[in-house]
Amino acid sequence: MADPVLSPRPALLDIGESQPGAGVTICELRGLSLATMQTRKGQHALLRDRIKQHFLLELPTGPSIARAGEIAFAGIGPNYWLAMSEGADPVFGMSLKQIVAPLASVSDQSGGYAIFRVGGHAVNDVLAKGFQIDLHPRMFEIGAAATTIIAHIGATIWRCEDKADGSACFEIALFRSLAKSFSSWFLSSAAEFGCEWQTEKAP
Known part of the structure; x- marks a missing residue:
């Protein structure tokens, strides 16, 4: 019998009200397929x-992210990657498993991880309250990634292209069960700057 295909649900259904000021923004990326x-x-x-x-991209050899179209691979450990598809393909994990067999082991994680995008002119100040790594653009360039701890929560962060206004933009992947704890930490850390919660699908 084939494995059932389940519809994805957001990790956070109630994210609260936005704070005035909007020095930072945060949204949960929805519609992603992960493995x-x-x-x-x-x-x-x-x-x-x-x-x-198959994907016309160079697989990262270290802590970085590579993208081609709707597909991305982020290095999250030695010879270990988080693969992402923006097409909300319910069989992405199974398709990837067939493509790379017998060279690699693949596990579908569409229901196991949550990914947040954060940005704004004060986002580095907010992240510095929890991340114990240097996220300054001289040290953490666009495309760089790191697996670390934020407020006792294991997470992988990578830097995206800057926003149109020149402010930094990051995406953060963590276990879905910890999404509420992360969002509570982020909201508290961003309170002095103002935080705008956004609702959007993955680009």
């Missing part, structure tokens, strides 16, 4: 070739 992928022993070079052939 983790880990190279099997001795298959890294072949896996890189396979990913390049």
Whole structure:
């Protein structure tokens, strides 16, 4: 019997009211299909070739993110990636598993992770209250990623293209069960700057 295909639901249904000022913004990216992928022993070079052939991108060799169209791979550990599809494909994990077999192990994570996009002119000041890494653009360039701890919550963060107004923009992936704890921390940390909660789908 084939595995049932479930419709994705947002991690946060009630995110509260926006605060005045809007020094920072936050939204949960919805409509993403997610999977983790880990190279099997001795298959890294072949896996890189396979990913390049099918998705037309270079698989990150370290803590960074690579995008091509609606597909992205973020390095979250040694020979370990979070794969993302913006097409809300309910069988993305199964399709990826077929593409990379037998070179890597794939696990569907569409219901296991939540991804938030944060930005605004004060976003670095907010993130500095919890992230113990240097997110200054000289040290953390566009496309850079890091797996770390924020307020006792395990998370992976990567830097996106700057917003139209020149302010920084980041995306943060964490376990879905911790989404409420993260949002509470972020709202509290952003209170002095004002925080605008946004509702949008993945681009």
